[in-house]
Amino acid sequence: MDELTKQWKGLSLSQREGPKFRMRPDLATTEYIITAKFLTKRALNMDAIAATFQPFKADVDNILANEPWSYDKNLMVLQQYEAGSEVEDLTFNLTHFWVQVHGIPVRFMNKRVAEGLCETVGQVCHLQNAPTVDGGSFMRVRVLVDISQPLCRGRVIAFDDDMEQWVSFKYE
Incomplete structure (x- = not known):
């Protein structure tokens, strides 16, 4: 690598390659760009x-x-493209999912418990007006998930009387 760096420093631009072209803000497009990675082999x-x-x-x-x-029918991971960044530097390993938490005992079925359980899934998004209870049998939590890691299938919950129970996660 050091050899390549030395060779690069020895190169110079010809008259046709210089002078620098100034990238002024008024030359940029006003488009709003979303980049996407399609998780498919097709x-x-x-x-x-x-x-x-x-x-x-x-x-x-x-x-x-x-x-x-x-x-x-394949997951699309999205990122907003920021002006000045290189597309090659973008990472497509995070996306939001709604996580259903099944098996929470009725007396513990509240937003605080559901969000606490989902902290192992990823970064919990604390949404103000989002409904967390669906149909009374499970809770929904919005989570930013690292999809380069295996999905978390659920968690063991423990009670004060040393009883344990499994709660499962389903991803929407």
């Missing part, structure tokens, strides 16, 4: 994808707030 029709996804600013916020998304 070939994708990039023209169809490009035609489907051309968001405006309001759409970008809405799209990112309503993760996860799928395309052709």
